């Protein structure tokens with residue numbers, strides 16, 4: 001089939017490449033010339049395991065085309081996927097749909113024959129209806145379908161190839177057939193193909209993300225109680241997660257949830273509910289609780305290093321919101337690092353996905369090239385993201401300070417081991433053995 005992905009970001013690039021890999025011809029369009037130039041010279045603009053090889057393979061086979069020429073891409077394709085960003089509007093809970101509407105207008109302008117328009121971007125319930133209004137002048141040419149994307153950064157290729165489910169929302173049942181054909185290589189390997197109304201599909205995506213965010217927030221709040229009562233939160237996770245009605249995933253205590261989806265989608269869901277005069281009080285609480293968690297864990301450093309952070313050397317390991325991605329959107333580090341620097345600490349950080357532009361202008365914050373260089377003279381090491389290379393560090397070997405302190409927000413190490421090694425170790429929701 002001939003496809004066009006409008007927006008070559010995390011979703012457009014990964015799904016476009018994977019669609020090409022199952023035999024389709026895919027145009028990946030972006031308005032960002034720099035991104036397209038990079039891709040055409042063989043460099044992926046994002047860090048995603050396995051993606052570089054897959055891009056190269058399909059690019060060389062002429063199944064994958066990167067371009068800024070939206071007109072040509074639209075004219076050469078039958079299925080047009082909208083994969084542009086849907087961020088939160090500044091100072092509000094509402095979703096900024098301007099990118100979606102702008103590219104819908106471009107589709108209208110450049111289309112001369114029938115097209116199926118598919119929203120992969122996460123959009124509030126009713127957005128498909130609004131897109132249809134944009135197309136009303138050439139109504140007969142377009143069918144608007146919702147096909148929300150569920151891939152996770154860091155595991156995106158696997159998630160595309162083996163999805164838990166493929167959700168297709170359409171009010172025109174005939175179009176399910178085309179989508180089933182497109183996804184047939186995945187369906188034949190066992191992926192569940194789930195069809196519903198267009199609005200239903202739009203809401204499923206928000207409801208999924210809000211539910212997962214609720215699980216994380218729930219266990220994070222229980223971790224606070226565990227700390228006060230000397231209970232290990234991991235026992236609680238296991239104890240409740242073994243109940244198949246609950247499930248064990250997304251029940252690991254740690255920092256606030258971040259990334260490009262949960263923070264904005266929980267807000268977007270509350271905002272949609274308000275539009276329809278419904279009170280999603282649970283999701284509102286989740287947003288507030290997550291917000292409090294960022295400052296709670298950031299300020300816990302005072303319990304470890306004292307009130308005065310001046311000239312204290314804090315070394316952070318991992319600054320992205322999760323491992324195996326370079327995505328910094330809504331990461332806890334964006335609040336933590338400026339706070340410590342503002343309070344006089346000398347902060348250094350290392351992240352396997354490289355230096356971050358977000359910290360370049362911050363005084364007293366430096367990027368280090370590896371774990372050892374980052375931690376050698378630290379007073380406190382903060383483990384913020386669970387990249388594999390942070391899971392078996394010999395702290396004694398890389399830092400000779402007698403009273404080295406470690407704050408592990410991902411519970412990567414056993415407190416008993418750390419105590420045996422005479423390290424002052426702090427984690428989340430577990431008894432403090434210091």
Ligand SMILES: NC(=O)c1ccc[n+]([C@@H]2O[C@H](COP(=O)([O-])OP(=O)(O)OC[C@H]3O[C@@H](n4cnc5c(N)ncnc54)[C@H](O)[C@@H]3O)[C@@H](O)[C@H]2O)c1
Nearest residue numbers: 007008009010011030031032083084085086103121122149
């Ligand atoms: N990142 C994820 O893990 C993930 C997972 C599932 C769903 N989603 C959803 O998918 C959507 C895209 O997310 P993302 O992370 O890929 O965003 P992104 O910011 O990485 O990519 C969006 C791209 O769209 C381009 N763009 C914007 N307007 C354009 C236009 N008119 N023409 C051409 N290109 C245009 C931008 O330049 C950018 O490269 C969002 O709605 C998001 O919520 C994201």
